Each structure stands twice: as structure tokens, then as C-alpha cells.
Amino acid sequence: MNNDPDLVQGDRVELTVGAPAHGGHCVARLGGPHGRVVFVRHALPGERVTAEITELHKGFLRADAVEIHEASPDRVTPPCPYAHPGGCGGCDLQHASGGAQLGWKTAVVREQLSRLAGITHSVRVEALPAAGSPLLDWRTRVRYAVDALGRPGLLKHRSHEVVPIDRCRIAHPAIQELDLLQLDWPDADALEAVATSGGDVAVLARRGSAPSDDPTEAPSGFRTQLRGPAEVTERAAGRTWSIPPSGFWQVHPLAADTLVATVLEMLKPVEGEVSWDLYGGAGLFAAAVATRTKARTTVVEASPTGVAAARANLADLPGAEVVEARVDYALSRRRVTGPVDLVVLDPPRAGAGAKVVKAVAAARPRAVAYVSCDPASLARDIGTFRSLGWELADLRAFDCFPMTQHVECVALLTP
Numbered sequence: 001m002n003n004d005p006d007l008v009q010g011d012r013v014e015l016t017v018g019a020p021a022h023g024g025h026c027v028a029r030l031g032g033p034h035g036r037v038v039f040v041r042h043a044l045p046g047e048r049v050t051a052e053i054t055e056l057h058k059g060f061l062r063a064d065a066v067e068i069h070e071a072s073p074d075r076v077t078p079p080c081p082y083a084h085p086g087g088c089g090g091c092d093l094q095h096a097s098g099g100a101q102l103g104w105k106t107a108v109v110r111e112q113l114s115r116l117a118g119i120t121h122s123v124r125v126e127a128l129p130a131a132g133s134p135l136l137d138w139r140t141r142v143r144y145a146v147d148a149l150g151r152p153g154l155l156k157h158r159s160h161e162v163v164p165i166d167r168c169r170i171a172h173p174a175i176q177e178l179d180l181l182q183l184d185w186p187d188a189d190a191l192e193a194v195a196t197s198g199g200d201v202a203v204l205a206r207r208g209s210a211p212s213d214d215p216t217e218a219p220s221g222f223r224t225q226l227r228g229p230a231e232v233t234e235r236a237a238g239r240t241w242s243i244p245p246s247g248f249w250q251v252h253p254l255a256a257d258t259l260v261a262t263v264l265e266m267l268k269p270v271e272g273e274v275s276w277d278l279y280g281g282a283g284l285f286a287a288a289v290a291t292r293t294k295a296r297t298t299v300v301e302a303s304p305t306g307v308a309a310a311r312a313n314l315a316d317l318p319g320a321e322v323v324e325a326r327v328d329y330a331l332s333r334r335r336v337t338g339p340v341d342l343v344v345l346d347p348p349r350a351g352a353g354a355k356v357v358k359a360v361a362a363a364r365p366r367a368v369a370y371v372s373c374d375p376a377s378l379a380r381d382i383g384t385f386r387s388l389g390w391e392l393a394d395l396r397a398f399d400c401f402p403m404t405q406h407v408e409c410v411a412l413l414t415p
Contacts, residue, residue, distance in 0.1 A: 007061065011053045017043040017065070020104045022112055022376050024092030024405035030061070038063050041157065042085050044072035044096055052085065055158070062158075074100035079136060080169040082154070083403075088165060089157030091403040098135055102127060102399060105407040109375045109397050116379035117386065125397040125407055128254040135402040139170045141251050142193045143206075150186035170403050172253070174201050194228070194245045197235045197253050202228025202245035236260065237288045243309045248281045255400040259410060260288045262396055263344060263369045266412040269293045273341035276300065276365075278327045278356070283310035283320070285344040285371070290317050298336055302326045327352070331359035338363040345370045351377025357384040361415070367393075368413040373400075378409055385413050 007013070015028040017040055025039040028051070036059075040051050043065035051063035064085035068075070078084065078094035093101045105125040113119045127134055144152040147162035154163055167176045174195035180203065185191060188205040195201050203226045223246050234241040234249055236256035243249060250256045263285055269275065269292040277286035280299035290297040296319040299310050307324040314320040323335050327347070330336045332355070343365045345352050351374065352360075360368060368385075372378035375397075382392055394412035401407065 007053050007056065009053055009056060012050050012066070013038070013053070013063070014069075015040060015049055015051050015063075017045060017047045017049060019045055019111075020107050022108050022405075025062070036061060040065055041092065042066075042095060043068075044074055044100065046070075047072050047075070072100075074103075082163060082165050086156065088154045088163045089159065090154050090168070091170065092405040094403050098127070098402075101135075101402065105397070105399060105405075108405075109407060109409060112375040112379040113382070113395075116376060117383040117392075119379075119382065119386075119392055121392065121395055123395045123397050123409075125399055127399050127402075128252060128258060130254060136169050137171070137173050137176075138252050138402060139168070139175070140172045140195050140197075140253055141249070142168055142171045142175050144180060144191040144193070146185045146188050146190055150184040150188075152181055152183075152185055152191055178203065192223070192246070194232060196232045196249075197256075198233025198240070200229055200232040200245075202232055204245055237284060238291075239287060239313075241282055241284070241309075241313050243282050243313075244305055247305045247309050248303070250400065252400045255398070255408065256284060258398055258400075259371055259408065260284060262398075262410045263371065264288055264292070266369050266394055266410065267342050267344075267367050269342055271295070274339065275342040275344070276336060276340050276363075277344045277346075278330075278352075278360070279346045279348070280310060280322075280344075281306045281346070283314045283322070285346065285369075286310070286320060287314055287317065289342060289344065290314075290320055293319075293342075295319055296321070298323060300325060300327050300330045300336055328355050328359070331356060331363075338365075340365045342366065343368045347372070347377070349374040349377060351381050353381070354384045357381050358388065361385065361388045361390060364415065366414070370409075370411040370413060372409045372411070373406060375407060375409060378411060382411060382413070390415050 017026045017028050021027050025041045026043050028038045029035040038061045048070040049065040050067035052066045053063050055062035074097045082088040083094035102125045145162045172195040175193045190206040192204040204223045231242045237260040269289050273293045275289045275297045277299045280301045286297045286299045299322045310322045393414045397409045
């Protein structure tokens, strides 16, 4: 066992594991409470483990728990045989019970709000009411990486190394039934499989751009459709949506309805109110708000795919306008102007950022609903809102990504 400060990759150390942190790991200290920080994966709070060093950085280490000496009562056997140190990196929490996963994510959301926004909030991460196993069979969009031999699989954690698998246990059953993993794909860098709430299944091959197993990250690169319809159907918020298989849609089959209901509950739109849906995608939130306000609503979306989908899907709403632009450009160059009553923000993982937050606050809406897949960027943006005289009036969090570190939040901000 090595407790020397001159560690190298592959060394093993014995640690008592502390609280979970943003990023899918727990925090431990090497050599006591003031020792070097070690971010440990495959561990649970309170456990005593042997951890193998995987990365060395100035000020901290990364490690995998490879032996568990004192196990948490929340530890379970992962249902997937590839969820272990050195295996697939797509799931962070398969070794934790369902309740422990909710507690883990709750602790992370609260910690990020406290540290980055200066707020103490009693938010609790809520499970989605899935039929069957709430932790498996939910992921309706899966991206398989393809290795140099043409074999598909999923990526190791923080690596481009491909782990061949027989099937992904969190994937939608219709995706698990596909034969993609039994074939070789020498002309593809990645495969994308989609199973929609409308019953469609589509497969795309992708070349260009590095693959990722992050379910919150929008895929990129040149695509060729291999199977399924050119437009797939989703059903949410009392409407039917037509989008290309490569277009953005919520990954969990219950997420879209859950998030729409939460946004409406928070904003309480009334007839005549003007609204913006920023980073609007296919117009999911815009349609829900505009149906109640019967007034002008503006969607801002940078992706041409999303813009085309929004224009097609919102064509029956006479007050809907879709602006193709980056949100910061649209606001700073007055492509979108006030007055406005309600704003929905649904930015990518990086968050809206100070420039967008300041522009939204300057428009003086009566309320903003901020939908976020990253508690750190959400907390930073809430901090910016607070510095401008706004307050966090409500916050709910949902486990839209079971078995992974990711969590979806909806915050209500008011001046």
C-alpha cells in the first residue's frame, strides 16, 4: 500500500471515502483531513476502500475503488457486467441503490447551490414514475463508439478507448433488440440509435467529431441514416412532434412531459402574456406556454435542425416565431426584443452564461423558468441573477438520467 506523496498512475492507496461531488465521484483525502484530494469513482460515502490511482493532477488525484473493505449499506451489485473500474464509463452509480442515487444527486445539487450561488435550498431530487424498473431500460438515444477494428461499444471513463459490450442495460428495450453490436462498422466513427415515444426506431452512422457517452450532450459530426424513417415521432405535452432522428429530444421517455408540467406550474402563464423560449430546440416549452397565453412567443435556436423542427411543429400556433441564431447574439443584436413577460431558458450543459443572464434580466420579464442538465452551470447562473436583484423562488430536481451522475433541474427566478 502506498501513501507516499510521490504517487504514480497505478499505485494503490487505502482511503475512507467522503461526500459525493459533481462529476460522478466521491471526495477523499490522502493522509488525513488536510491531505491531498482524491476523487474516487465506484465508491460510496463512508466506505473504506483501496483505490487505484488513474490520473495525477496538480492539487488532486483521480482514482477507482478496486477493493471495498467496509461497504456502505447502500451498495448493491451492478446489474451491468461492464459497470466496474476499467469498464464502461457510461454509468457512474450502478453500485448504488435507487434511493442512494437520489440522495447522491440531492447532495450534489445542494452543494453546488451553496458553493457557487451562495444559497441554502432544501431541494430533493425526485424519481420519475417509470413503469417496470425505474433504473433500467429508459435511455431512448444511445451513441455507440466504434474502435479502430470497426467494433462498436461504449467508452471508458475519460477515455476514447472503446469497451465492446453485448447490450446496454439502461437503453430502451427497442434499442437493446437491435443487432448493431453484433456487426462490424469499418466506415463509421460512431452509431446513434433512437427509439421514440411514437414507436419509431432509427439508426444513424456518424463520422467526424469524438464520440461521447454523456446523455446530456448533443451529438455532432456528419451522419448517414441507416435504418428507420427520416422523421421520427415523439409525443409530449399533449402534442405530436416530428423531428429528424439526429434532432435533440429529452433522453428519458418521461422527461419531456415532466419538465413541461413543472415549467407551466412555476410560470403560471395567463392569456395575453408574451414569452421567449431560449435554446428552444423543437419548441417543446414554447408550444406549452403559447397554448395558454394565446399570444406571441419567440423561439431562439442555433441548430438548423432544431429551427426546421420548431417551424414545422409550431406552424399551428399563429403567434409563434422561430429565430435562427445563437441566444447571446439574438439578445445583444436585438434579433429578439422586449417587452416580454415570461422566459424559458434551456441551455446546454455549459449554461446560459453571464451575458445571456444579464440580457434576460434587462428585459424585465415577470418570471424565468431555467431548465438545466448541469447543477454547476445552473448555480453559477443563479448567482448572476441574484447579483442583479433576482431571487430563486422555487427549484425542483428530477432523476432524468438514472444510473448516471446527471440530474435535471427546473428553477423559477423572479425579480
